[in-house]
Structures are given as structure tokens and as C-alpha cells.
Amino acid sequence: MSALVTAVAVLGVITALTTSVTAIQRGQTPHHLEVVAAFFVAIAVGECLRVWLPGGRDAAPIGTAAALAFALLPHQGGWSTYGSGTVIVVVTAATLVGVSPHLLSGRFVDRDGVAHRLITTGVLAVLFRSVPVGPQGPLSAVVEAWTRNRWAVALVMVGLVALTMLLDTALASALRSARDRSRLRSVLRDELRSIVGMGSAIGSTGILIALATRPMHLVALPVFLAPLMLTQFAFRRFATVRETYNQTIRSLSRVTELGGYTETGHSVRVAELALAMGRDLGLSERDLRDLEYAALLHDIGQLSLAEPIPGGATLMAAPGEQRRIAGLGAEVVRQAGVLDAVATIVELQTASYRREGEDDVPLASRIIKVANAYDDLVGDTLEGGRRSAGLERIGLGLAREYDPRVVASLSRVLAQV
Amino acid sequence: MIWDDWMGGELSIESRRVHVFVSVVALVAIVGTVVAARNWPVQRWLPVLALSALCVIGDQWRVRRLPNDTDLSFNAIVQLAALVLAGPVAALVVAASPALFALRNRRLITQVFNVAMMAVVTLVAGTSYYVFGGAWGQGQGSSSTLILLHVAVPLMLANSAQCLANAALLAGVISLDQKVPYREVIVGILRSGGVAYVGYGIFGLLLAVLWDGAEIGALSAVLVLAPLFVARWAFAQYAEEHAAHDRTVAALVRAVEAKDFYTRGHSERVAKASVLIARVVGLSQQRTSTLHFAGMLHDVGKLAVPTRVLQKTGALSDEEFAAIARHPVRGLEMVREMEFLGEAFKGILHHHERLDGRGYPMGLSGTSIPEFARIISVADAFDSMTSTRSYRQARDVEQALVELDRCVGTQFDPTYVDALHTALERTAWQPTTTVDPVAAVVEGVDELDHDDPRAPIRRQVATPHRGVG
CATH class of the missing domain: 1.10.1760 (Arp2/3 complex 21 kDa subunit ARPC3)
Incomplete structure (x- = not known):
């Protein structure tokens, strides 16, 4: 999937490059090179100022907005008469320049993301500047005539940008689902949800720049990109605090280990396994986060025990005791006041599938039950025999203790490793 | 606006x-x-x-x-x-x-x-x-x-x-x-x-x-x-998310504290007193917030100390003391992955150092003790004295301040003791009222809570641990 997207991007750029070169050979150089240069700089700088959005998305909002504006710039008085080929070539070159410091210093850059954004910007440029829609030519020429109804021009741009963003989201989802081995539908839903925020800010900034160049010329570019910089800053802070939150829960989940209540690495292993199963079963990003936190904290109730359970394996404790520990853990988590969903998951992690039924026990609890049982049986081993023995033992409790759908997911997840 | x-x-x-x-x-x-x-x-x-x-x-x-x-x-x-x-x-x-x-x-x-x-x-x-x-x-x-x-x-x-x-x-x-x-x-x-x-x-x-x-x-x-x-x-x-994070840390710290009835709420109060001190000495907002976390988490390592030892009211054996003296190091181990803590790590590790070098775990003295640790040790002792313990009732704020003054120079940095004085003139301190009345205040016990400055100084038996940074 990733290779395909990169190939399409490279092909598109080569085509654009050829068209541009032919155009230049025919003597059609773009007028007003300073416009091209200004957007080149803006896109390159924007791509360099990358940001991690919540949910682990690598993005360059400023670069993307500048690229959208460059693709949508109206002809107005002939100072942006370049074609879609020029847009693609300039955006690609600027992106590469902007990303190169990151690549050289070895920092992670989402290459697939860069590739699919180039494709969608190219599509936008072609739709606006090259596809003829009437006798006057492409949209970029048609809207020139609407001098009295400038708001209609804005509406056309909004429509085009929305279309571009949808295409981009679809590509991003396909790539992400292939990478994370998660279901396309739930990934698409998550990506659409995330695009509503940052995406609309990027899109409207792009449109605003394109419209504002009419009265303000190139001044519009820095002036209107600056607020987006602050939006980006807000998102970075959001992503940072979320990362911090994750670290805190991860660390504090280990207090039971250091206090001698549970086996080393147990919580983190259960969380990893539970996450893989959650993705396999198509949980949404939000539900996955709750699942992860609940899995990390599933043994926190043991802190209230006077004496640690031998080896910390809750599977060995009596069912009543297990339920009591889960209840105590839920109480601890509920104290936070902000993790009620997580507390419920922790509370119901011991519920047996058959007795409580599917409706009353959240899927996340059923996942944790299986992941916890598997880790208690198998532990930190890669030994094949012990692993299959663990699976087998869980299989014995199928349809009575464990949800068969979740157990099937466990086998699938284990088969992937 | x-x-x-x-x-x-x-x-x-x-x-x-x-x-x-x-x-x-x-x-x-x-x-x-x-x-x-x-x-x-x-x-x-x-x-x-x-x-x-x-x-x-x-x-x-x-x-x-x-x-x-x-x-x-x-x-x-x-x-x-x-x-x-x-x-x-x-x-x-x-x-x-x-x-x-x-x-x-x-x-x-x-x-x-x-x-x-x-x-x-x-x-x-x-x-x-x-x-x-x-x-x-x-x-x-x-x-x-x-x-x-x-x-x-x-x-x-x-x-x-x-x-x-x-x-x-x-x-x-x-x-x-x-x-x-x-x-x-x-x-x-x-x-x-x-x-x-x-x-x-x-x-x-x-x-x-x-x-x-x-x-x-x-x-x-x-x-x-x-x-x-x-x-x-x-x-x-x-x-x-920021507020959620703070509340989650507080909830988990409370869970850890649940082990010892008498120290409930201790961490939150130490964090609060540390922040009061920090405001007076003019720490930046960023550092103050980090210090708050250091105060919240300074005692998490006590989870690794057997409850029996923590709650013991009589004299401690050398092994038992060594177990208690390990808690700053164990605490650091627990929170090491929380990168945002930064400077707070040093506060957690060294909050039992003394100005005269007779503290633990590393026996640092004077200004070689990190600032956060010097602040937290004052706040820690202050809260310990103003709250009820198994062997005594809480002392009032004046008595506690007198005691802190007495230990200035040997145990505490005068700057932060003075700062606490100033802070308490501005803001009233609510001494803790533990929910349960102390059932049995043990009379004539010579061993004190180890956070209490009146506790006799002990030499650490175990070899000192490696510090951070």
C-alpha cells in the first residue's frame, strides 16, 4: 500500500515536471516569479515546522495550508497564471527541501503522509487549474468573471478543499490500517474525526490566503499563516500532555510490580496484547485509549491487599477475591474523576462471559480478561510450547469464561507475531 | 479577551x-x-x-x-x-x-x-x-x-x-x-x-x-x-487533558498512600507546602509546577517498604532502617519513565538529605543538595509534624515552625524555612485532621516518624545508590 502511494506520487511529479518543462520550452514561463518564490519558501518552512498531532499523526499544517493556497490562487490581474504542473513541481520541491533537515538528522518523518499529501494537492491543482469546465476553460479562469459575487468564489474553494481533504483522509486511512493491522472502517472513522479539527483550520487558512492575496498581495501569506502557527502550538501542547499522561499511567502501573505485588512487566505486556486485540476487533481510537489505560491499571487494586498474591497472578486467586481486587482497582481509578470509562472496564475485567452476557460487559473488559489470563499463564516467554499451552488452557474456558470472539482475536494476534 | x-x-x-x-x-x-x-x-x-x-x-x-x-x-x-x-x-x-x-x-x-x-x-x-x-x-x-x-x-x-x-x-x-x-x-x-x-x-x-x-x-x-x-x-x-493528568496522579498517589493510614494526604500537602515556599522564593511557573509533581511523588517509593516496617512504632533494627532509607531510590525507579518530571527526579531522590551531610541516600551536604530536595525536605518535615501519627497527636503550626528553626543549618536550608514562615503569614495552613481519632497514642515512644526532624539521625547501613544525572 505504502509503496503504491509513493509510486503514484513519484509518477505524478514526473508528469508535472515534463509538462512544466515543455511549457517553458514553448516560452510560457510563469509570470511573477516572486509569487512562486514566496510560496516555495512558505511551504518549505511550513514543512520544516512539523508537529505531532494527537494520535501519533505527523503533520505540517503550515506547509499544507500554504500548498492549498498556492493551488487555489486566482488569476487576478494575471499575476498567478501558472498551471497545475507548476503547482505540483513547486510544492514537491519545497516539501523535499523542508523535510530534508528532519531526514538528515534522522528524526521520524511520516513519508507515506508526505506522499499522499502531495498527491491530493496535485489533484486539487489539476481540478482547479487544468480541468476545463466550460468555454472559458478551467475553474480558475471561470471564477475570474465573478467579480460581483466574490463570496461564490469562496464557496467553490470550500467545496474543492473539502473534496481534497476527503481524498486525503481516505488515503491516510488505507495506509494506516495496512500498517497497524486494524480495520479500515474504524480507522477511516478515526481519521475523519481527527480531520474535523486541524483539517478545517488548515483548509480555511488556505482558502483565506488565496482570497486575501487580492487586496493584500503576498503580505497575506505571512500574516495569515501566523495564526495557524499558534493553532499548531496549541495542538502540540495537547499532544505533549497526552503523551505525558500516557507515560504517567505507564509508570504508575508499574508501582504494583516494584511493590512486589505483580510480576515484572506484566501490566505493560497485558496492555500491548490488549491493544493488538482491540485493533484487530476494530475499536475506535478513543476506545483503544481507554482499553490501554484499563489494561495498564488492571492490577492497581492489589495495592489495597495486605499480602501480595504469590507471583501476582490474579488468575490463581479465588474468583471472589479476583472480583474484589477489580472492584478496589476501579475505586482507585474512579477517584481520578476523569477516567470513569476506564474504571468501569477495570471493574468488569473478571466478569465471566457466560454469566454476565455480552451486553453488560464492555468489549474492553472481555479483552483484558483474556489478555490477563494469557499473560498469567505464559508470562514473558517466547517459548512456543508454553504459549500454545496457554492458548489451549484459555480455549478450555471458551464460551464459559471467555468471549469466543476475543479468543479468536487472540489467536489471530499471536499468529502475526 | x-x-x-x-x-x-x-x-x-x-x-x-x-x-x-x-x-x-x-x-x-x-x-x-x-x-x-x-x-x-x-x-x-x-x-x-x-x-x-x-x-x-x-x-x-x-x-x-x-x-x-x-x-x-x-x-x-x-x-x-x-x-x-x-x-x-x-x-x-x-x-x-x-x-x-x-x-x-x-x-x-x-x-x-x-x-x-x-x-x-x-x-x-x-x-x-x-x-x-x-x-x-x-x-x-x-x-x-x-x-x-x-x-x-x-x-x-x-x-x-x-x-x-x-x-x-x-x-x-x-x-x-x-x-x-x-x-x-x-x-x-x-x-x-x-x-x-x-x-x-x-x-x-x-x-x-x-x-x-x-x-x-x-x-x-x-x-x-x-x-x-x-x-x-x-x-x-x-x-x-492537563487537569485530567493532575487528577490521575493525585488519585494514584492516594492509592499508594492507602497502605499507611497516617500518611494519607501527606503527599498532596507536601506538594502544596512546597509550592507555597516556591512562590515566596520566586521560582518560575514551570519549575513550580514540576516541584508540585516532585512533592506529590516524593514518597511513592515507600510502597516498596514492607507495611510492617512503615507502621512500626518501636525502635528500628538496622535492616529495617535500611529498608526505609531505600524509599527515595525506589521511588525514583518507579517514576523514572515520566520524562516530564525532569528536575523533580532530583527532588524525589534527595528529599532526605541533610544540610550537614548526615542524610540519605547519598549523604550530600550544603548546596550540593538539589534545590528541589531542599524545599521538599522542609515541606515534608513541616507536614509530618503538623499531622497526626500513630504515636502522637499533631502539633500546631507555631510549634512546628519553632522545631524547623531549631534544625536550620544542620538539617534545613534557612532560605526555605524563612520562605515557609513568610508563606504561612500570607496563607493560613490547615493542619490535618485525620478522620479517625488516634485510638492509642503510644506513650513514651522514643522512635519517631522518619520524616520528623526530631528523629535521631541514622547512618545508612546499605551502600549508597547511584544518583540521577
Whole structure:
């Protein structure tokens, strides 16, 4: 999937490059090179100022907005008469320049993301500047005539940008689902949800720049990109605090280990396994986060025990005791006041599938039950025999203790490793 | 405006100085409004009406209260746009419109102050726009040079003046009401929101320029709103997540403390006392927040100490003491992956060091003990003495301070003991009332809680552990 997207991007750029070169050979150089240069700089700088959005998305909002504006710039008085080929070539070159410091210093850059954004910007440029829609030519020429109804021009741009963003989201989802081995539908839903925020800010900034160049010329570019910089800053802070939150829960989940209540690495292993199963079963990003936190904290109730359970394996404790520990853990988590969903998951992690039924026990609890049982049986081993023995033992409790759908997911997840 | 509402809540009724201050601000607001209305009449009402509606809607949509360093109200932005489109009085009308619709359940004096401050701040913005050569009304969008000289630059300067005026008035009322030095308050306010305030002012420019210059009229407001709402949303998410994080840490610390009945709430109180000290010695906001976490987490390592040893009231054997003395190191191990803690790591590891070098785990002395650790050790001892233990009742604050003074130089850094004195003069300390009465105060026990400075000094039996960094 990733290779395909990169190939399409490279092909598109080569085509654009050829068209541009032919155009230049025919003597059609773009007028007003300073416009091209200004957007080149803006896109390159924007791509360099990358940001991690919540949910682990690598993005360059400023670069993307500048690229959208460059693709949508109206002809107005002939100072942006370049074609879609020029847009693609300039955006690609600027992106590469902007990303190169990151690549050289070895920092992670989402290459697939860069590739699919180039494709969608190219599509936008072609739709606006090259596809003829009437006798006057492409949209970029048609809207020139609407001098009295400038708001209609804005509406056309909004429509085009929305279309571009949808295409981009679809590509991003396909790539992400292939990478994370998660279901396309739930990934698409998550990506659409995330695009509503940052995406609309990027899109409207792009449109605003394109419209504002009419009265303000190139001044519009820095002036209107600056607020987006602050939006980006807000998102970075959001992503940072979320990362911090994750670290805190991860660390504090280990207090039971250091206090001698549970086996080393147990919580983190259960969380990893539970996450893989959650993705396999198509949980949404939000539900996955709750699942992860609940899995990390599933043994926190043991802190209230006077004496640690031998080896910390809750599977060995009596069912009543297990339920009591889960209840105590839920109480601890509920104290936070902000993790009620997580507390419920922790509370119901011991519920047996058959007795409580599917409706009353959240899927996340059923996942944790299986992941916890598997880790208690198998532990930190890669030994094949012990692993299959663990699976087998869980299989014995199928349809009575464990949800068969979740157990099937466990086998699938284990088969992937 | 970011600080348009005074976030401090209610004014204390006793303070006459607050009343005088509010009256002066209100008087300036009234006089200023009359003068402005005479000199700068509003020429076009359409943008004024549209922008007022926007302001009202925006104010209604402000669902959650955000901490004031992250809130972003776009009223200031819309006011700046109104200033460019129709002049200072238009901006004043737009600014006042939400007040008519949103009569919150607040005391009269708070409302008067908020409205008066808003009026003064808007007038400051309008006047400085005029002074710096700004032009308003139709036809400002003919060329980019004109826009830059007569709209953009004056508007940015006006926005900065607006920000300063807002911070100055707000700091005035807060410092009078809460008796905190004015400088401290205004620096805090500007540091927490100044950049965002000036940054988002650009949106005001954008709105005005698009309205007239790009001839798309009221649609410009809609287009401008989108990024604005997203920014607010992101700030709101950040604030929410930040608060959630704090509460989660507190809940988990409480869970760890549950092991020992007598130390419940200890960590939170140590964190609080450390922050009080930090405020007096003037630690930056960032460091103070880190110190708070250090205080919260300084004792998590006690989880690794057997409950039996922690709760023992008699003399400790060498092994038992060694087990207790390991808790800072174990604590550090537990939280090591929480990267944001940074400087807090040293505070956690060294909070039982003594100035004379007879503490643990590393036996550091004097200024080689990290600052955070020196602060926390004072707060730790103070809370230990003012709360109930299994073998004694809580002492009162004066007694505890006397005890701290006695140990200055040997155990505690005088700077922070003095700072605690100062802090407690400003803020009253609530000594803990443990829920259960102490069932049996053990008489004649010579061994004390190890956080208590009166506890005899012990040499660590085990070899010292490696430190951080």
C-alpha cells in the first residue's frame, strides 16, 4: 500500500515536471516569479515546522495550508497564471527541501503522509487549474468573471478543499490500517474525526490566503499563516500532555510490580496484547485509549491487599477475591474523576462471559480478561510450547469464561507475531 | 479577551481598596465612553450588528471554563475587526453586546468590574489605533502598502496596548483583593497568555481585510471562525487533558498512600507546602509546577517498604532502617519513565538529605543538595509534624515552625524555612485532621516518624545508590 502511494506520487511529479518543462520550452514561463518564490519558501518552512498531532499523526499544517493556497490562487490581474504542473513541481520541491533537515538528522518523518499529501494537492491543482469546465476553460479562469459575487468564489474553494481533504483522509486511512493491522472502517472513522479539527483550520487558512492575496498581495501569506502557527502550538501542547499522561499511567502501573505485588512487566505486556486485540476487533481510537489505560491499571487494586498474591497472578486467586481486587482497582481509578470509562472496564475485567452476557460487559473488559489470563499463564516467554499451552488452557474456558470472539482475536494476534 | 472576565471569582467584600479601585475603573470607563461617542460616531451599522451577533454567539458557546492561560475568547478579535470596519465606538458596542445577554450569576461588583474593564480596555485599543495612524471605515483595502501602514501596523500596536491594559487592570484588582505583590501578578498574567493574546489579534486584521478588501462581506467572519474554533478546541482539549493528568496522579498517589493510614494526604500537602515556599522564593511557573509533581511523588517509593516496617512504632533494627532509607531510590525507579518530571527526579531522590551531610541516600551536604530536595525536605518535615501519627497527636503550626528553626543549618536550608514562615503569614495552613481519632497514642515512644526532624539521625547501613544525572 505504502509503496503504491509513493509510486503514484513519484509518477505524478514526473508528469508535472515534463509538462512544466515543455511549457517553458514553448516560452510560457510563469509570470511573477516572486509569487512562486514566496510560496516555495512558505511551504518549505511550513514543512520544516512539523508537529505531532494527537494520535501519533505527523503533520505540517503550515506547509499544507500554504500548498492549498498556492493551488487555489486566482488569476487576478494575471499575476498567478501558472498551471497545475507548476503547482505540483513547486510544492514537491519545497516539501523535499523542508523535510530534508528532519531526514538528515534522522528524526521520524511520516513519508507515506508526505506522499499522499502531495498527491491530493496535485489533484486539487489539476481540478482547479487544468480541468476545463466550460468555454472559458478551467475553474480558475471561470471564477475570474465573478467579480460581483466574490463570496461564490469562496464557496467553490470550500467545496474543492473539502473534496481534497476527503481524498486525503481516505488515503491516510488505507495506509494506516495496512500498517497497524486494524480495520479500515474504524480507522477511516478515526481519521475523519481527527480531520474535523486541524483539517478545517488548515483548509480555511488556505482558502483565506488565496482570497486575501487580492487586496493584500503576498503580505497575506505571512500574516495569515501566523495564526495557524499558534493553532499548531496549541495542538502540540495537547499532544505533549497526552503523551505525558500516557507515560504517567505507564509508570504508575508499574508501582504494583516494584511493590512486589505483580510480576515484572506484566501490566505493560497485558496492555500491548490488549491493544493488538482491540485493533484487530476494530475499536475506535478513543476506545483503544481507554482499553490501554484499563489494561495498564488492571492490577492497581492489589495495592489495597495486605499480602501480595504469590507471583501476582490474579488468575490463581479465588474468583471472589479476583472480583474484589477489580472492584478496589476501579475505586482507585474512579477517584481520578476523569477516567470513569476506564474504571468501569477495570471493574468488569473478571466478569465471566457466560454469566454476565455480552451486553453488560464492555468489549474492553472481555479483552483484558483474556489478555490477563494469557499473560498469567505464559508470562514473558517466547517459548512456543508454553504459549500454545496457554492458548489451549484459555480455549478450555471458551464460551464459559471467555468471549469466543476475543479468543479468536487472540489467536489471530499471536499468529502475526 | 483572554482575561476579559476576572477569573478570580468573587471579590472579598471587606476590602475597601478593591471597591475604590473598581469605582475608579468604572468612572474612567464612563467618561471615556462619552468622550469617544462624541468624537467618533459610528458611520456604518451593518458590520457592527453582524459582529455583535458573533460576539454574543461566541460568548454563549463558551461552555467550559478554561484555566486562564489557555482560554481564548474571540471577542477581542471581533472587537479589533469592528475597530477597523467602523471605528472605536463600534468596537465598544460590539464588546458590550455579550454583557447584555450573559448576565451570569455573579455579584454586582464583579460584573461592574468586568464591564468597566472591558470598556476601558477597548477604549485603550481604539485610542492607540487612532494615535498610531490607523484608519477606519470603508475603503481601507485599496493597496497592500496602505493596509500595512494604516491598518495592520496600527492594529497590532493597538492590540498590544489592549493586552497590556487588560493585564494591568486585572493584576490591579487581583493584587488588591488577594494581597499579592502587583509585579508578581502582572508578570504571571502576561507570561501565561500574552503571546496568544497578541498572536490571535491577527485574526481581527484578517476579518476586517477580507470583509472590505476581498469584498466577501460577512462570509469572511465564517471563514475566519473555523481556524479560531479549532484553536480554542485544541486549547480546551489541552486544558482538559492537563487537569485530567493532575487528577490521575493525585488519585494514584492516594492509592499508594492507602497502605499507611497516617500518611494519607501527606503527599498532596507536601506538594502544596512546597509550592507555597516556591512562590515566596520566586521560582518560575514551570519549575513550580514540576516541584508540585516532585512533592506529590516524593514518597511513592515507600510502597516498596514492607507495611510492617512503615507502621512500626518501636525502635528500628538496622535492616529495617535500611529498608526505609531505600524509599527515595525506589521511588525514583518507579517514576523514572515520566520524562516530564525532569528536575523533580532530583527532588524525589534527595528529599532526605541533610544540610550537614548526615542524610540519605547519598549523604550530600550544603548546596550540593538539589534545590528541589531542599524545599521538599522542609515541606515534608513541616507536614509530618503538623499531622497526626500513630504515636502522637499533631502539633500546631507555631510549634512546628519553632522545631524547623531549631534544625536550620544542620538539617534545613534557612532560605526555605524563612520562605515557609513568610508563606504561612500570607496563607493560613490547615493542619490535618485525620478522620479517625488516634485510638492509642503510644506513650513514651522514643522512635519517631522518619520524616520528623526530631528523629535521631541514622547512618545508612546499605551502600549508597547511584544518583540521577
